[in-house]
Amino acid sequence: MRTLIRAAAATTAAGLALTPAAALAAPSPSPGATTVTKAGTSFLTAATVTAGQPVQVGASTGDHLYWSFRADAGQVHKIAATVTFPKPRSGASTWTVDVFDGLRRRQACTAGAQTPTADASATSVALGCTLRRVRPWAEPWSGDPLPGTYYIRLSVTDLPEPDLGLPIDVEMLVGATDSGGASGDDGELAAPLVPNTRAGTVLGAEPTPAPVADEETDLTGWLPEAGSRWVWTTVGGVLAAVAGVVGFGLTRRPRRP
């Protein structure tokens, strides 16, 4: 009985230690990551970055800078960018960081200064955006964030016209936090939202119908997906059996020595 209590205490301690950190700290570059010094100017030419890879690029005020990164289910991404102005400007400007998924659908930011305004005297402006947790699956009609490519667009949305073309320095970093909740039981996207970037072809005629494939009749069809639920349930069964034996033992009359 004492052993059981000790085991319970140990498992509780382990559970507490494994709970993901609730607070999402500011992203920091991962050690050894190479700095990206380029940016694209459209969705098709977006420069690829990975989480933890710092970006440092010089640009002109008015440029629309694009980067893309890859997201997997269960991750929460936090984007932090800083625009520095080496030259004096004539008025206040409003900057924005927009995030789009692989289908170029706008993604909401749950936190962060997405559209800050920099005064004429400011020498830099900081932008931020924390995305929603990437779902492993969502209905086709929903706009939930799904695994695949994500695009970041940094641009200035409002400024006095004479300030266009002035040089700026941009620093950007994408941080990813794994928050779990991406097991196979919650569905899975057959193909991640990675856009097809090849040039298309216009078809001459409607394609011929394809023959129906024979239905698969193997066990994997009705067995649940492999994942942590199997382990949890098995452990639960073992615990129940142990508790049953213990309960049975408790009802026995104490043996006289």
Add this chain to the structure above:
Amino acid sequence: MINKRRSTAVLIGLLAAAALIGPSPARADDETTEPVAEPPKVELVLDVSGSMRAKDIDGRSRISVAQQAFNEVVDALPDETQLGIRVLGATYRGKDKKQGCLDTQQIVPVGPVDRTQAKAAVAGLRPTGFTPVGLALRSAAQDLGTGSTARRIVLITDGEDTCAPPDPCDVARELAAQGTRLVVDTLGLAPDEKVRRQLLCIAGATGGTYTAAQSADELTGRIKQLVDRARDTYTAAPAVVGGGTACEGAPLLAPGVYSDREAFSEHRWYRVPVRPGQELRASVSVALDRPVNPDYGVLLRATAPDGRELVRGVDAGSGRTDVVSAGLRWSAAEEEDEDGPSAEPTPGAEQAVRTVCLVVSNSFAARPGTRAQPGMPVELTVDVVAASPAPDGPDLGRGWVLLLLLTLAGLLTGLVAGLLTRWWVHTWRTN
């Protein structure tokens, strides 16, 4: 006792494993970007008109700053990049505007660069004549030719076009509408307001950028960056397609990227064949290549051939931007069958391919004086992938509450079983 300890350790291990396994690492799919066969092509277009003599950049003349920048760019040129150099206003010394406005030559042909020759050609330039920007752009587009990849023109000028018509901005829009993907990046040397307006218009019409260069360093750095960008980010040019005015007869699209043009409040229709068990993914970007009113939107709808709407993607915005985009996913609901429940597909039979119509519409409003034709650039991506069916409810459980519940249930069962046994043994003994 030893056995008990070991079992405790095993139990803790199992629980830890359960907590750790949680998210299964998602598969890293192979990148779909194919290497593009054609090398990146860039042409630098330099204004060598009389105004380039002005000594207002760090105390040096504009032309000497530009020459120095070109030398450095040529030295740092990546090997695979094909570079050409064209000049305008470099030779004609006379006063005849008609003749001066035809003054543009290609001094380095587009191709692998011979560095010494290119530098010599640039060193010999002397500021001379007029500024036929429009004509130079048109010729530069011809120099770059047509091909399967995007092309870049870098226009470096210090003065307004002195030869309109053709207006350089109209020329840029016309070149962009010709189908070849052509981007014009503009650099203004110590620009005034008129030059800035004109260069902004040229850049906006082709999806390029505008930079005001006030020093030699800025100019060199920016040209290098633009040449590198041509190498780093060039992609296959999208296929050009002309959308229909209704679903019937609209072009039938295979997966890929397409470009089209759409005028204000126009609807463009396309069709995509989708087999059962497949999911349609489509996205559209409409570019703002001309001044429009500050509030705008774009709508992408998928409809059945009979006009029934299946799904829509929409986005709207306000203020300065380059493109407005929307996207959608759609897959046939599994049990949806037009012929009723009896039409169960039998193995070996053929399944009909459904045609989904896509319609792109916009809510841009032209400012007074904005030209409506040609339409705004539309970029459409279409993909057809395997559908992702809805997951069934989980058959197994997870979490600490589950463990507690199962343990309590086991304990209760054990207690009840023990008590029953005791009672049964007791009655058996007494009888």
